[in-house]
Amino acid sequence: MKRSFRSDLKWSDVTPQSVYLDRRSLMSAAGGALVAALIGGRPAAAKIAAKPSALSTSEPPTKFEDITTYNNFYEFGTGKSDPSQYAGNLTIDPWSVQIDGLVDRPGSYGLGDILAKVTLEERIYRLRCVEAWSMVIPWIGFPLADLLTRAGVQPGAKYVAFQTLLRPEEMPGQQMALLDWPYVEGLRIDEAMHPLTILATGLYGDVLPRQNGAPIRLVVPWKYGFKSIKSIVKISLTDGEPPTTWKQMQSNEYGFYANVNPNVDHPRWSQASERVVGAGLFAGRKPTLMFNGYGEQVASLYAGQDLAKDY
Ligand code: MTE
Numbered sequence: 001m002k003r004s005f006r007s008d009l010k011w012s013d014v015t016p017q018s019v020y021l022d023r024r025s026l027m028s029a030a031g032g033a034l035v036a037a038l039i040g041g042r043p044a045a046a047k048i049a050a051k052p053s054a055l056s057t058s059e060p061p062t063k064f065e066d067i068t069t070y071n072n073f074y075e076f077g078t079g080k081s082d083p084s085q086y087a088g089n090l091t092i093d094p095w096s097v098q099i100d101g102l103v104d105r106p107g108s109y110g111l112g113d114i115l116a117k118v119t120l121e122e123r124i125y126r127l128r129c130v131e132a133w134s135m136v137i138p139w140i141g142f143p144l145a146d147l148l149t150r151a152g153v154q155p156g157a158k159y160v161a162f163q164t165l166l167r168p169e170e171m172p173g174q175q176m177a178l179l180d181w182p183y184v185e186g187l188r189i190d191e192a193m194h195p196l197t198i199l200a201t202g203l204y205g206d207v208l209p210r211q212n213g214a215p216i217r218l219v220v221p222w223k224y225g226f227k228s229i230k231s232i233v234k235i236s237l238t239d240g241e242p243p244t245t246w247k248q249m250q251s252n253e254y255g256f257y258a259n260v261n262p263n264v265d266h267p268r269w270s271q272a273s274e275r276v277v278g279a280g281l282f283a284g285r286k287p288t289l290m291f292n293g294y295g296e297q298v299a300s301l302y303a304g305q306d307l308a309k310d311y
Contacts, residue, residue, distance in 0.1 A: 046205030048120060050140045055196060056124035057293070062135040064204050066278040072129070073211055073230055074178050075164065075171035082173070083211035090170050090231070092215040101161075101236035104152025111215055115201065117150065118142035122205070123198055125221040127228070128260045128292045134274040139219055140202030145193045153189070153237060160192040161185075161242035162218060163234035179245055185229040186242035186256065187220065190301055196221055196294060199232075222294040224258045255311040259302070260292035264311050 061067075073083035097114065100106040124138045148160070166182040168174035174181045191197060200219045201208055208214040213230025220227050226246050236242070246254035253267050262272045273285040291298050302310070 046122075048140050048202050048205060048207070050120040050122045050202070050205070053121040053123040055297075056122070056138075057126055057136060059124070059126065059136045061124060061138045061204075062276075062278050067135060067137055067203065068209050068211060070277055071211065072131075072225065073173075073213065075173045075181075075183065075231070076211070077173050078178060084209075086172055087210035087214075090165075090167075090210045090214070092210065092231075095215050095233075097216065097232060098234045099147075099151045099236075100234070101238050102154040102157035103148075103237050104154060106151070109147075109151075111201075114147060114216075118146050120201070121198075123200075123219075125196075125219060126292050127219075127221070127225050128274060128288060129225040130254070130258070130266060130271075132269060132271065132274050132288075133277050134286070134288075135277045137219075138204055139198065139200040140205065140208075141198035141200035141219060143195055144197045144199050144218070145195065147199065147235075148192065148237070151235075151237075153193075156239050157237035158189050159238045159240065159242055160187050160189060161234075161236040161238055162187075162229045162232050163236075164229055165231045165233045180248055183229060183245045184243055185218065185227055186244050187227070188241075188301075189237075191220070191298075194298065194301065196297055222259060222291040222298045224260055226254065227258050257302075257307070257310045259298075259307060259311075260288060261290060261307055261311065262288040263290070264308050 069084040070080045071083055072078075072080070073087065076083045076086040093111075095111045096108045097111070098108050120140055120142055122138055122140055124136060126134060126136055128134045144160075162185045164183040165171070166174065168181075187197070198219050199216055200213070201216050203209070203212060208217065213228075213232075216232050217230040218228045218232065227244075241256060244254075244256055246258075247256055260271075265271055272288055274288045276283060276286055289295070
């Protein structure tokens with residue numbers, strides 16, 4: 001299998017210098033062999049200094065191999081193994097994120113600059129895909145709120161819009177009319193500022209593989225997976241609800257909120273249970289939890305809203 005980890009990413013560009021120096025000594029102590037660290041299909045030891053998060057689930061993580069070979073990233077095709085097969089040529093260095101709209105300090109922020117000013121955490125989160133499968137993923141990331149606060153959110157900002165890279169020459173799925181490119185997503189400002197909402201730059205203690213949304217992607221654990229937009233190049237603060245790719249495609253099937261909700265079926269299948277990826281053929285399905293099990297933390301955001309209508 002072709003693995004999409006690449007050595008051309010400059011760690012000095014994506015990691016705070018102290019972490020980078022730590023990593024260099026770690027690497028040389030270990031013989032400098034990233035390849036060796038990947039024996040067995042997953043990094044053997046954490047290579048990004050990230051503090052554990054109290055917000056992590058205690059469920060055992062899905063295998064690295066499953067997380068990195070079974071997922072959706074339509075920019076590389078619609079098959080579950082397409083991202084791992086075709087994302088290898090995506091250039092992720094240099095990378096910058098444009099932050100604009102209702103912010104005090106709009107601009108183009110380099111990834112190195114963004115990472116130099118945040119504390120990275122390991123957050124083990126459940127992912128529930130709208131296609132009724134689930135995984136548990138040890139992300140490395142930081143709260144989106146940290147970045148938005150640095151950019152200076154203006155009082156009139158009510159929503160946050162996100163946009164994925166548009167680069168058909170490196171993203172073969174974008175050469176086809178699968179979706180209306182570029183992929184776009186959005187959150188309400190309180191959802192975006194919630195401490196569970198992170199921007200992830202790694203998983204399993206190492207940099208994010210390209211197929212999982214390198215070099216920076218959103219993770220919103222109480223929402224269906226499609227809200228967690230990958231390979232982000234633009235974040236805009238707006239006063240109105242921004243367009244979102246799947247709602248634009250099929251608004252009767254995919255809404256703006258997309259909160260995990262076992263009581264609201266997808267028009268073509270039930271959302272009451274999920275198949276746990278990697279659990280084996282005979283493991284059976286698991287009941288899906290409201291808000292993917294994060295209700296205690298997020299239910300209050302939707303007080304007074306009819307979540308069957310606001311799906
Ligand atoms: N982001 C972009 N740009 N393009 C996509 O096709 N797919 C979404 C989401 N983010 C997608 C995307 C869907 S449907 C899911 S389930 C998650 O990514 C799955 O990816 P992960 O397992 O790497 O989190």
